[in-house]
Amino acid sequence: MTIKPTALIHSSLLTLVALLAGCGDQSEPSATADMATTGAEIATLQQQVATLETRVQQVKDANAIKRLQRTYGYYVEEGLWDDAVNLFADNATLELARDGVYIGKERIRQYYYALGNGQLGLREGQLNEQLQVMPVVTLGEDGTTASARWRNILLTGQLGEHAEWGEGPFENEYVKENGVWKFSKVRWQQAILVPYAGGWAKHEDYNKGIWVSDKLPPDAPPTDDHRWWPETYLPPFHFSNPVATYVPESAPAADIEAASAGVTP
Amino acid sequence: MKRNPLFAKTTIAVTALAAAISATLLAQDSTTEVQVLAQRVATLQAEVVNLEAENEIENLQGIFGFYYDKNQWQQAADLFTEDATLEWGGSGVYAGKARILAWLQSHGAEGPQAGVLNDQMQLQPIVTVAPDGLTAKARWHLFSQEAKHSVEHYWGTGIYENEYRNEDGVWKLSKLKLYSSMRTPYDDGWGVTALPRSTPDTDLPPDQAPTIDYANYPAVFVPPFHYDHPVTGVPVVAVPAADAVTSLADTAAISSALNTLNVRIGLLQDADAVERLHTIYGYYLAHNQWDELTGIFTEDGTIEIALRGVYKGRASVRRNLDLYGVQNELHGTLHNHMQYQPVIHIAADGQSALMRSRAWSLMGNYGGVGRFMGGTYENRFEKRDGVWQLHMDQQINTYFAVYDTGWKDLEWRPAPGITDTNPPDAPPTIYFEMYPRAFLPPYHYQNPVTGR
Secondary structure (H helix, E strand, O other), rough: OOOOOHHHHHHHHHHHHHHHHHHHOOOOOOOOHHHHHHHHHHHHHHHHHHHHHHHHHHHHHHHHHHHHHHHHHHHHHOOHHHHHHEEEEEEEEEEEEOEEEOOOHHHHHHHHHHHOOOOOOOOOEEEEEEEEEEEEEEEEEHHHHHHHHEEEEEEEEEOOEEEEEEEEEEEEEEEOOOOOOEEEEEOOOOOEEEEEHHHHHHHHOOOOOOOOOOOOOOOOOOOOOOOOOOOHHHHHHHOOOOOOOOOOOOHHHHHHHHHHHOOOO | OOOOOHHHHHHHHHHHHHHHHHHHHHHHHHHHHHHHHHHHHHHHHHHHHHHHHHHHOOOOOOOOHHHOOOOOHHHOOOOOEEEEEEOOOOOEEEEEEHHHHHHHHHOOOOOOOOOOEEEEEEEEEEEEEOOOEEEEEEEEEEEEEEEEEOOOOEEEEEEEEEEEEEEEEEEEEEEEEEEEEEEEEEOOOOOOOOOOOOOOOOOOOOOOOOOOOOOOOOOOOOOOOOOOOOOOOOOOOOOOOOOOOOHHHOOHHHHHHHHHHHHHHHHHHHHHHHHHHHHHHHHHHHHHOOHHHHHHEEEEEEEEEEEEEEEEEEEHHHHHHHHOOOOOOOOOOOEEEEEEEEEEEEEOOOOEEEEEEEEEEEEEEOOOEEEEEEEEEEEEEEEEEOEEEEEEEEEEEEEEEEEEOOOOOOOOOOOOOOOOOOOOEEEEOOOOOOOOOOOOOOOOOOOOOOOO
């Protein structure tokens, strides 16, 4: 909150007046006392407005980040690569599945065009549905950075050739530049990408997490050494438990193991 | 205090002079300051109105989806304005609420039907409220699972570009327009078969021909966006009503407005926190993180899933989770339980919340059997010591479908039920049936338009 210099001068004057008035006849409230009340009142209101503005901004920021990510999904699923790339900050990074890290907007553009075989928009007969669901948005203290986890559900394929189910979580970072939220880091972990016929019970990962890095080498290697389905791993969370991790009361390990005899629905 | 009369007189004179000067200055300055404050408060009010509208519209579309799932045509039609239009794929345009109801009714008998699966997931909302807060547009992703038992079953996707209008404080659908994208029989999948978009119904002809010519996948078509690019485009900003500033003429009016805003902003933050917590629940569940998951429950919280009964208190919740696998151990197992399409109602005091949401799961073991699970959550959250926690977690399953079978020939089975070796603290509070039998999971809310 900014305080205007004139307001400061007037509040000093107000204090002086109040002090002087205090020496005079106090039998009835004077006009100056009203002014004192008003000045203090305005300062309080200014404080309150500033606090509420900050809180509303946080709600708006979280919404803007959801809008950005969902829009990313709407662009990518149509092969609108230029629109998708324009959601990124200039020095952003992109790392999808096991393709490694692509640094900067231009490299990110090359990556998406490689995904689209050099073409803007989908090919005839191509399906590339990418549903952006399950946001967990966490705003930074400074109001200009944020992180979010999302799940991406993929229905991909080429009619007459192949079809896949895919899914996995994003752990993305965002930056606010000149009042506009952009991606600073997109990181998607591919939990599965498996052929439609048979699905995840019958098939290993369809592309072993490699989309285009065999044709367009990354600027940096993958940030972790995860393998592919059926290997399973837990992509780290950017957030801590919003309540608290449960700490069980001491129970013999054998009991827990016995209780844990997996019963699948 | 004993005072020197002369000193007092002088003081009074000086005071009077100073007061006269400063009062004039102050009067001008405080008037300006009050005006600046009024402007800021009016802006806040407009922003809060539009943020509330976003939430209400997300609820409205989610509520529409849950009614549609269960053939609740009358309830679904009641969410529209009298002059609304509906256009679904290649159906053509149905104009007016009565015609929309007729179109909905052409899809089957009223209410949940045995042998019918009609899940229509409403996902990925982009809600854009007009600057005046009275109308809105939204893009959504539709993802559907439809089946007639022993006859057919389909996957489908589409994009909605809908419009909404606030009538007397209530948000309604004024235009529902679905661009169907992909539809395929379950047995084939989208790599083998792509069905064309629908054509106008000859038994119930539309009031107007389709407004746009396009073809489903495998053709390439981008449904037009109602909104600008979030980075390169121009954002839509809430604008205060013309009389908003003048109605905040003095500090008393401003103070009162701030008190109201404080509560309303709190409820907006609560809705965000509840959706966030519900989603985190899913991420923990997906990786058997039982201690993390148990920790988001209130200490007297309950979990009730798949007719297994009620497990009450954190120790029991934790015990219940043992039924679904070994903590943190997942090799070759897919346990992806997703939550979306939340319909959230925060209590006026901001201390509790009720939420219906969609459950959809991809489950199974490599080398074993894959499964889809569809269902509905009806949960209760409570704010304890200022922190939102899950107080009642109740999931009503719609189906467990073996991957290779799908829904067409899915044999009826009861939900898993009580496990004798790890029994609940109380029996199930509600008995439900799964597809292909019919069941309507009770709603925590009434129709937001009719109150029924």
